Amino acid sequence: MSARFTFVRGIKDDLSASLVVFLVALPLCLGIGLASTGRPDLVFSGVIAGIVGGIVVGFLSGSAIGVSGPAAGLVMIVISAIETLGSFEALLMATLLAGMLQLVGGFLRAGIIGYYFPSSVIKGMLAAIGLTLILKEVPHALGYDKNYMGDEGLSQVDGHNTFNEIFYAIEAMSPAAIVISVVSIGLLILFERPFLKKFGVFKFLPGALFVVLTGILMNYLFMQIRPDWVLGGEHLVQLPVASNGAEFISFFRLPDFSSLSNPQVYIAAATIALVASLETLLCVEATDKLDPLKRSTPTNRELKAQGVGNMISGLIGGLPITQVIVRSSANINAGAKSKVSTISHGVILLLAAYFIPRFLNLIPLASLAAILLMVGYKLSRFSLYKNMFRLGHEQFIPFMATIIGILLTNLLKGIGIGMAVAIFYILKKNYKHSYHYKKEKDHHRETITLRLSEEVTFLNKASIQATLDEVPGNARIVIDGSHSVHIDHDVLEIIHDFKAHAAPKKNITVETIGIRDVVLSN
Numbered sequence: 381m382s383a384r385f386t387f388v389r390g391i392k393d394d395l396s397a398s399l400v401v402f403l404v405a406l407p408l409c410l411g412i413g414l415a416s417t418g419r420p421d422l423v424f425s426g427v428i429a430g431i432v433g434g435i436v437v438g439f440l441s442g443s444a445i446g447v448s449g450p451a452a453g454l455v456m457i458v459i460s461a462i463e464t465l466g467s468f469e470a471l472l473m474a475t476l477l478a479g480m481l482q483l484v485g486g487f488l489r490a491g492i493i494g495y496y497f498p499s500s501v502i503k504g505m506l507a508a509i510g511l512t513l514i515l516k517e518v519p520h521a522l523g524y525d526k527n528y529m530g531d532e533g534l535s536q537v538d539g540h541n542t543f544n545e546i547f548y549a550i551e552a553m554s555p556a557a558i559v560i561s562v563v564s565i566g567l568l569i570l571f572e573r574p575f576l577k578k579f580g581v582f583k584f585l586p587g588a589l590f591v592v593l594t595g596i597l598m599n600y601l602f603m604q605i606r607p608d609w610v611l612g613g614e615h616l617v618q619l620p621v622a623s624n625g626a627e628f629i630s631f632f633r634l635p636d637f638s639s640l641s642n643p644q645v646y647i648a649a650a651t652i653a654l655v656a657s658l659e660t661l662l663c664v665e666a667t668d669k670l671d672p673l674k675r676s677t678p679t680n681r682e683l684k685a686q687g688v689g690n691m692i693s694g695l696i697g698g699l700p701i702t703q704v705i706v707r708s709s710a711n712i713n714a715g716a717k718s719k720v721s722t723i724s725h726g727v728i729l730l731l732a733a734y735f736i737p738r739f740l741n742l743i744p745l746a747s748l749a750a751i752l753l754m755v756g757y758k759l760s761r762f763s764l765y766k767n768m769f770r771l772g773h774e775q776f777i778p779f780m781a782t783i784i785g786i787l788l789t790n791l792l793k794g795i796g797i798g799m800a801v802a803i804f805y806i807l808k809k810n811y812k813h814s815y816h817y818k819k820e821k822d823h824h825r826e827t828i829t830l831r832l833s834e835e836v837t838f839l840n841k842a843s844i845q846a847t848l849d850e851v852p853g854n855a856r857i858v859i860d861g862s863h864s865v866h867i868d869h870d871v872l873e874i875i876h877d878f879k880a881h882a883a884p885k886k887n888i889t890v891e892t893i894g895i896r897d898v899v900l901s902n
Contacts, residue, residue: 390717397714398724400588401447402732404710404755405430405725406740407617407748412450416458416699422468424620424631426450427733428698432689434726437701438719440685443677445716446667447707447725448689450699453659453791454652458699461648470645472635472694477649479690482657482683491679494661500775501798502666503768504782508794509705510759511787513752515542520749521561523554525614542787556602556609557746563598564591564750586714588751595747611744619737628734633697652690656702658792660686663703670712710755774809778802807839815844826855834863838870848878853886862894872896 406427413426433448441448461471485491519525524545570576571587602609622628639645664677682703689701711721732740768779782798789797816831828851836844851857859875861867872895879890 391720393715393717394720395724396586397711397716397721398728400586400714400751401707401711401716401721401725402728403588403592403743403748404751405434405447405449405707405729406619406732407745408452408704408706409450409729410618412452412455413699415452415455416450417462417468418459419468423618424733425468425633425697425699427619427729428632428696429693429701431726431730431733432693432696432698433701433704434729435723436692436726437685437689437703438722438726440681440688441677441703441719441722442681442685443664443667443703443722444673444675444718445671445708445711445721446664446677446682446703447711447722448660448686448701448703449707451656451659451702451704454655454700454702457648457651457655461652464644465639465642465648467636467639469633469636470639470642471648472633472697473637473639474645474648474652475694475698475700476635476691477646477694478652478656478700479687479692479694481649481653481687482690483687485653485657486680486682486684486687489680490657491661491681491683493658494665494679497662497665497795497799498778498802499669500768500771500778501782501795501802502662502669503764504779504798505662505786505791505795506666506670506705506709507760507764507779508783508786509709509791510756511783512542513706513756513759515546515787517749517752517756519545519549520745521557521753522549522552523557523611523615523746524549524552525745554609554611554615554746556599556606556611557615557744560595560598560611560744560746561750561753564595564747565753567591567594568750568754588714591750592743592747595744596742599742599744611746615745617740617743617745617748619733619740621737621741622734631697635694652700655792656686656690656700657683659702662791662795663705663708666705667703667708667712670709672712706752706755709759710751713755713758774805778805815840815847817847826852828855828857829860830857831860832864832867834865836861836864836867836871838868840868841870841874844871845874848874848882851883851886851888853888856889856891857883858891858893859895860893864894867895 409426409430410423411426413423413429414420417423417425429450433450437448458471461474462468465471465474526548567590568587571590599611602611620631622631660682661679664679664682668675668677686701686703693699693701711725714721716722768776778798778801781801782794784794785797786794788794815833815836816829818829818831820827820829830844830847833840848857875892875895879892882888883890
């Protein structure tokens with residue numbers, strides 16, 4: 381009985397979370413579709429990618445709470461590919477091929493790459509995405525909806541950047557959008573309060589659904605009492621409306637198979653596969669850290685799922701797919717327990733796009749901005765910065781470098797900057813801890829013992845060379861490698877050269893233990 385209750389409660393949590401993810405995903409799919417293609421008639425390509433990411437990738441993936449769909453990080457790559465290849469249908473062919481490459485990568489176990497990113501960089505990525513969401517959604521909360529999402533980096537497709545969009549928003553503030561945003565955020569905060577969960581209806585239905593319904597109702601009231609405040613056009617969701625099934629099917633497109641003779645298609649496919657795989661693996665690592673149950677996603681299986689997803693998306697007219705941290709974190713914050721939420725959000729996206737597009741087009745973007753502002757806040761809480769600071773500069777500085785890098789460039793470049801700083805600290809630590817140094821004095825002669833660590837690589841060359849150079853004349857040095865599992869050839873060369881040439885010149889006696897001789901090349 382208890383197990384059945386837990387199962388039923390889990391399904392309720394998943395279905396509730398799927399509504400939240402749907403509300404977050406819908407405008408992002410539309411915004412990315414328009415930003416990627418620049419054509420209103422192709423905006424549905426983003427929705428197709430969201431449907432495939434939810435249903436297909438959700439079903440095949442080993443992630444319990446990760447959500448896939450079109451990503452802002454691929455916008456510039458898609459734009460460039462369409463320009464180079466000459467048509468959207470050729471891009472679909474490149475997407476299909478990219479999926480094949482990801483599938484092969486999964487079978488070749490390339491997913492292990494995701495485990496080589498330090499925790500400080502992953503946490504920095506999450507915090508930066510939270511800040512980016514806040515910065516990107518402030519204009520929509522104020523009623524400035526020229527560019528729904530833009531790019532996740534500083535620069536945007538329309539030539540603006542994250543910060544001057546806010547200034548434009550201040551100049552074009554809409555009273556209705558501000559009122560709807562403030563009320564929406566208030567409702568979301570209210571839904572976080574435990575006392576509200578005592579009422580049955582609030583246990584199942586998510587706060588985001590009430591926010592959307594309230595936004596629609598408020599905009600209708602403005603129509604009655606303040607017509608000059610009413611939000612319309614670009615301030616509302618703009619989903620294509622099909623008059624019948626045949627027109628809906630026309631939103632789906634086939635790839636141009638004749639473009640297989642174009643070498644540029646394969647270059648575009650390789651680029652999409654590489655960037656999409658990196659973004660996915662990074663998001664998998666970040667999502668697993670956010671998961672309250674601390675489950676681990678099999679990364680090779682994830683690459684395979686993404687590969688199949690991109691193959692199907694390219695085959696039916698969708699944009700390239702990655703796992704997306706914004707949707708995944710919204711899924712987690714909404715209380716998702718299993719992949720039922722991910723799959724259900726894809727099903728809802730499909731059914732809503734077919735059956736109720738006119739109702740969805742009543743939703744103010746200000747309501748959706750409020751939902752994403754709360755997601756951003758939860759990803760970048762002040763307590764996270766305090767905790768990282770307490771861990772010391774070796775964790776805090778790479779963490780902050782990642783945040784600043786992402787805010788000023790984009791996701792992948794920012795992570796690269798964070799990785800470079802993290803590697804610097806790793807090398808610095810490795811430099812200091814490559815051996816144990818002990819000095820003793822006996823019968824007016826110094827004896828120095830250099831006990832090498834378990835793993836001695838070429839990264840330790842500099843510190844060992846500096847130590848050997850500082851050995852005083854007439855001393856005795858014991859270089860003990862008996863505890864080392866591996867000593868790099870470069871280090872062996874340094875030891876050999878010191879023993880054969882430098883030591884005799886300073887009358888230094890050298891004794892080696894557990895260190896093999898090397899043959900030096902001329």
